[in-house]
Amino acid sequence: MHKKLDIGLKLGLAGNVLFLVFGFFTFVYYKLAYKGTAPSKLLILERFEYFLLFLGFAMIFASAYFITISVRMRLKLKLAMWLYGAMEAFLMYCELHSYQTMSFYHPYSLTLAIVHALISAAICFLFLDFDPYKKPFEILIIVTIGIILAGMMGNIFEIRLYFSILFNAIALTVLFSGIIYMLNKEIIEIDCHGDKARVAEYRGFFDDDEPEKKTDAQMAAESHQDDNTTEE
Numbered sequence: 001m002h003k004k005l006d007i008g009l010k011l012g013l014a015g016n017v018l019f020l021v022f023g024f025f026t027f028v029y030y031k032l033a034y035k036g037t038a039p040s041k042l043l044i045l046e047r048f049e050y051f052l053l054f055l056g057f058a059m060i061f062a063s064a065y066f067i068t069i070s071v072r073m074r075l076k077l078k079l080a081m082w083l084y085g086a087m088e089a090f091l092m093y094c095e096l097h098s099y100q101t102m103s104f105y106h107p108y109s110l111t112l113a114i115v116h117a118l119i120s121a122a123i124c125f126l127f128l129d130f131d132p133y134k135k136p137f138e139i140l141i142i143v144t145i146g147i148i149l150a151g152m153m154g155n156i157f158e159i160r161l162y163f164s165i166l167f168n169a170i171a172l173t174v175l176f177s178g179i180i181y182m183l184n185k186e187i188i189e190i191d192c193h194g195d196k197a198r199v200a201e202y203r204g205f206f207d208d209d210e211p212e213k214k215t216d217a218q219m220a221a222e223s224h225q226d227d228n229t230t231e232e
Helices: 003-034 039-070 075-096 110-130 135-150 162-184 216-231
Strands: none
Touching: 003 039, 003 162, 039 075, 075 110, 075 162, 110 135, 110 162, 135 162
């Protein structure tokens, strides 16, 4: 695996794991606050939460940077990764400062939850550009999108948009883990700057019954062999 791509994928995985850890400590914080824990202890926990949050976003943006500079082409995916990081950072800021942003931000809005999930799902779908028409990778993308869309259910049960953001973190943790695993097992290939050019053959999810497709190079080689046989 290309070194910078490996760094980018692992940073993306670590950043989303940190969001989940942040969510756990947020839950602990509100439980302790409800029990009347001393403000000094709550302040220490709150600072630790913010540290996890900022570190998580730093890793997400660093991940987008390393993937952007390492992977060839795929401009839409690269822009989408930066857009996703900015969107989640903005929404998380609004969640944590909702008392200041209520004039335009409504954390219980069903419309906002649906739009957030659909945009996140669309961005996730663009990850298919890494290596399209590989069945295991297609299944991984479908599972990831399913987890993202399930995050909308939180709003139905009158849970804040924060629930959907955490579901996105779960989904992307699964996605980055799956990509790293498939690259290590050579199930998928991602062409990067500096790699030798390769000829790839792709078969889609619904291509089981179709005859195997051959590349132009393979067809030319077979034609040359046939000519030699005829001459003999």
